[in-house]
């Protein structure tokens with residue numbers, strides 16, 4: 197074998213090992229968490245863990261429903277608030293921004309993505325929580341789903357904006373010319389041709405944002421209130437639910453792990469398993485959408 | 496040409512890409528209800544000139560124009576660009592149907608111009624597809640994706656899409672250059688049937704095609720500064736049999752280009 201050939205095959209082995217190592221790490225993490233969660237799954241039962249609405253470790257009550265609802269609602273809120281703005285950013289950057297504005301806005305969006313989440317938490321604590329406290333509503337203390345949704349919306353904005361910008365940019369120019377030549381205005385062209393053509397790319401942008409939202413921990417702990425309770429509108433109209441305190445799945449683990457022992461500790465690992473599965477679902481949805489995007493070509 | 500009314504007219508028209516002058520001093524009267532072919536060597540400005548009639552050049556940054564372009568005697572640069580493009584449709588070199596159904600492609604124009612009624616849209620779609628000689632092939636399958644059609648069918652779909660907004664003029668930039676001979680023939684037949692009602696301007700680098708389909712021919716060529724000039728314009732028969740300019744004769748007899 198030549199020297200070059202030897203280097204080549206050594207290189208290939210090293211890369212293969214690196215690939216296998218990452219697979220191994222994921223598998224080991226999964227197995228480890230699952231093993232620690234087994235006692236809780238066995239003694240409490242999977243169904244009672246998922247559907248129980250009481251989480252009182254002192255009384256051996258381990259229901260994750262309030263946290264599942266908390267994570268779900270805060271993610272929903274973040275997408276509702278963040279998606280229009282993020283999509284607007286993506287459209288602006290891809291279609292209408294003059295070069296120099298793009299040169300300013302794009303790096304700032306990238307910077308937004310790089311800010312540590314604890315800083316967003318601080319921002320929420322100092323700015324949003326006091327502002328939300330201003331709403332006169334029973335039980336409203338500023339801490340809760342609304343503040344958390346806003347923080348999370350800002351955090352997922354860069355992901356959704358930049359991925360959807362790429363998706364919009366990859367729409368062939370022939371479509372734009374075709375639409376304009378038929379007498380569409382620029383906005384009609386974007387709305388009726390460009391966005392539908394970029395649909396699956398935009399959808400995967402949203403799913404990527406969801407993944408980030410579900411996993412966010414520290415910023416949520418700082419603003420969501422962390423009370424173990426089913427979020428409720430406290431007697432008011434349904435949107436009032438967002439003024440309710442809540443706790444996320446991630447927060448549940450982070451807040452209690454330092455002092456938990458025995459079954460309590462195992463139930464926290466079970467929370468981790470639920471998160472693990474959720475993220476896996478979100479990621480495979482994103483992957484499936486991207487694959488359809490790439491395979492669909494012009495479609 | 497005394498017996499025909501000019502529908503499109505340019506006078507002293509120049510176009511610049513930045514500081515590069517791509518068209519020099521073009522004056523032409525394009526008669527209505529006829530087919531005018533623009534021929535000339537590659538890079539002489541045929542596509543650029545064609546795009547002048549529906550102001551598509553404005554999409555290219557750095558383009559400036561001087562001189563006049565008139566549609567039915569009116570300055571197109573003063574007109575509303577959306578209204579202009581409704582009157583002057585365009586078919587591109589490569590078929591560019593939207594990634595939508597056949598029906599949605601053809602009804603696209605009427606829809607954005609305010610037609611909502613499903614029945615009205617359906618009859619517009621049928622009429623346009625018939626006029627584009629595509630109806631019989633797709634009538635039972637109008638919800639199928641336009642991208643599933645063959646290249647020739649896609650191009651006829653694009654013609655139907657342009658017809659659906661009821662333009663006066665149709666611009667075609669080498670509409671058959673990406674198609675096989677059979678599909679090309681169908682497009683040529685189609686143009687013959689459309690010229691009763693539309694003014695058609697077609698760019699082609701294929702002289703046989705120009706001779707076959709057109710009533711009038713404009714021959715363009717670059718001058719010493721690489722700017723496109725209109726060398727000669729006249730009835731196709733005359734251009735191909737007794738050209739007035741020796742450069743036209745050279746080009747037509749295949750001595751260059």
Ligand SMILES: Nc1ncnc2c1ncn2[C@@H]1O[C@H](COP(=O)(O)OP(=O)(O)O)[C@@H](O)[C@H]1O
Nearest residue numbers: 512517535536537538539540541542543544555
């Ligand atoms: N978007 C553009 N930007 C700058 N120059 C261009 C552009 N499009 C065409 N040109 C130039 O203008 C001239 C005419 O081009 P074109 O109209 O495409 O010629 P044709 O269609 O006859 O081949 C060429 O020299 C070409 O390089």
Ligand SMILES: [Mg+2]
Nearest residue numbers: 541542543668
């Ligand atoms: Mg051309």
